[in-house]
Amino acid sequence: RDLKPANILLRDGRPVFYVAERMKTPSQPFNLIKFRTMSNAPATTNAGVTGGDKDDRITPIGRKLRKYRLDELPQLYNIVKGDMSVVGPRPPLRQYTDAFPDLYDKVLRSRPGITGLATLHFHKREEQLISAATTPEETEEIYTKRCIPRKATLDLIYHKHESVCFDVVILWQTLAQILGRKG
Numbered sequence: 001r002d003l004k005p006a007n008i009l010l011r012d013g014r015p016v017f018y019v020a021e022r023m024k025t026p027s028q029p030f031n032l033i034k035f036r037t038m039s040n041a042p043a044t045t046n047a048g049v050t051g052g053d054k055d056d057r058i059t060p061i062g063r064k065l066r067k068y069r070l071d072e073l074p075q076l077y078n079i080v081k082g083d084m085s086v087v088g089p090r091p092p093l094r095q096y097t098d099a100f101p102d103l104y105d106k107v108l109r110s111r112p113g114i115t116g117l118a119t120l121h122f123h124k125r126e127e128q129l130i131s132a133a134t135t136p137e138e139t140e141e142i143y144t145k146r147c148i149p150r151k152a153t154l155d156l157i158y159h160k161h162e163s164v165c166f167d168v169v170i171l172w173q174t175l176a177q178i179l180g181r182k183g
Contacts, residue, residue, distance in 0.1 A: 017074060022091035024112060026104050030083040032091060033074040037062025049093075049130060049143045069178055075114050087167040088113030089155035100148060107155045110162055115174040118154035126151070 018036040021029045038057040058066070065071040078084040084091065091112035097104040113119075126147045133139035158166070 021094060022112070023094055023097045023104070023108065024083055024091065025108050026097045026101055029094060030078065030081075030091075032083075033077055035062075035065055035071040035074060037065050037071050049139060049147075072114050079114070083112070085111045085113045085167075086115065087158075087170050088116050089151070089158065090116060090119055096144070096148065099144065100152075103148070103152050107152050107159070110155070110159045115170060116155065117158040117170060118151040120170055120174055120177065121154055122147070122151055 015036055018034045018038075019031050020034075022032040024030050037059060039059060062071070075084060079086060088110045089107050089112055092104060092108075097108070126143075129142050129146055130139050133142055158170075
């Protein structure tokens with residue numbers, strides 16, 4: 001009950017939603033919507049992925065939302081709009097499609113999704129790797145050198161075997177993983 005949008009508004013203030021540019025294709029951006037889980041900060045501290053260097057900005061409700069991946073629920077709107085699907089590679093920031101154009105040209109042949117093979121099998125490890133970072137530069141180095149290649153490998157496996165049945169399996173395993181965190 002703490003996780004209702006009204007409670008987020010009352011405890012953490014405005015805005016309730018976080019809107020950020022993500023890439024649907026290497027050249028086509030869209031506005032991804034999530035529940036805001038971090039305190040507001042200058043734009044310069046919002047660049048790149050969230051690592052240990054931003055950990056102190058995560059709000060108490062934000063921690064709960066992230067733990068159960070409920071911060072992703074507003075992306076159902078992105079699905080309805082056609083920007084995303086339920087299953088597929090996570091939509092990257094433009095800075096990564098610009099830095100790795102050949103890689104993301106292949107990865108984003110599948111429509112981005114809320115969950116996917118890389119989310120299912122690498123998300124926890126990614127969190128472990130980047131949580132150790134103490135500066136934005138360190139987070140960026142870990143993410144670009146250790147996370148992007150591994151996630152892309154899984155995303156390309158997904159693309160090769162993409163089907164409705166595979167999507168159902170990934171969605172089922174994602175739900176089981178999330179619900180398993182309650183215990």
